[in-house]
Amino acid sequence: MEGLHSALLRADPRLSKFNPLSRIIFYDDFDVGLQGWSELIGNYEGTLDSMLPGYDDLRPPMLSNLSMWDTGSAGSMEGMYALKIATRPSAGALSVDTKRVTWRQRGPVRLEAYFAFKPEATEMSLSEVDVRSIGVVFDVQDEKYRYMPHLRYLNAFQGKRVAHWQFKRQRAPLMPIGSSGKTVSHFHLAPENWEDVPGGRQFLCYNEIATKHNWHYLRVDLNLSSRQITGLQCNDRVHDMAGVEPMMMPAMANLWCMLNVGFFIETDVDKRAFLYLDSVLLSGEWE
């Protein structure tokens, strides 16, 4: 049965580039639309002004054919369209898009994607340190905890190449939102308190001008039983996740079995940064 399962996946040109677990929760190829991805927004009550400031402008996703001013449309890795997440042109601006599902059994979950990132090609310069970071977020709840495994690839900071994977376990305190007593919030993507994944330095394929894109493979394994990220692979590098922890908090009233996934990009300069996802696959292991 396992051999047949594997053979069927390998025979499908869209899926053979992934290594999914036995159940595919969703497979999103953005050639057929935005597939349920949307902008992340913070909690609010009564007025949008009650939202924590970090959440107020995380930008909607778009379908991109990667059209460049000098060479026209590159298309995606497979087909024409990719999901594009774009920041505003302001240093430190962050954009986050998400898809929200729930889990059936506390076991392994695997997120895979093919991605590329670039700054907006507004200058005829290499611009390889203009994108600050790209990252992956999970937001999960079980019967005891809400937890948020976060990983980012810190490409550059304040103009200097960093090229290191990082995680985040320290979180800001929960703040009350509005006056009902039912809503709280904390900005889990704040720039503070990211920590290096031990041995997590990795160089990616930026290419030689700002209008050339190379697609990269990403795999993040999460175990819903241990509440830990258990695997991170980007292209040829498999990183050791020992000591990598999520942000933890007590379970909340309305989030049972939540399994949210998201991707983000942050710019290091006053120039838009773009994250492109050719396709995303979330799989799990259950009976």
Next chain:
Amino acid sequence: MMVRQSYTAVVERNHVWQGSFATEPYEVGWAGEAIFFVRLLEGRTELRGLPIRVQVSPDGIHWCDEGAVLTLSGAEVNFVRVSHFGNWLRLAGTWPDGAAGKVIATLALKE
């Protein structure tokens, strides 16, 4: 059965427009028709008659007016239709000193 794709992007939310402004570039190459909606959260009466221009672009970097203009009517919600627009759309405005409005701007797209 395949149904027509559609998508609504909130291109500005709770954002104040004043002076010279433009929405962020939005890629629309897959769509055949679009409507920009502008909902004024503040400034509805004071801004009556002010124009907001639809713009198109070859590359998302350089922009020109498409010709369609949304003129604020005094109502809470106004819209402008646009079709045959290439790969990019945005709204742009140049308002006189003192004119300011807090908006939610929405781009509704269809194949």
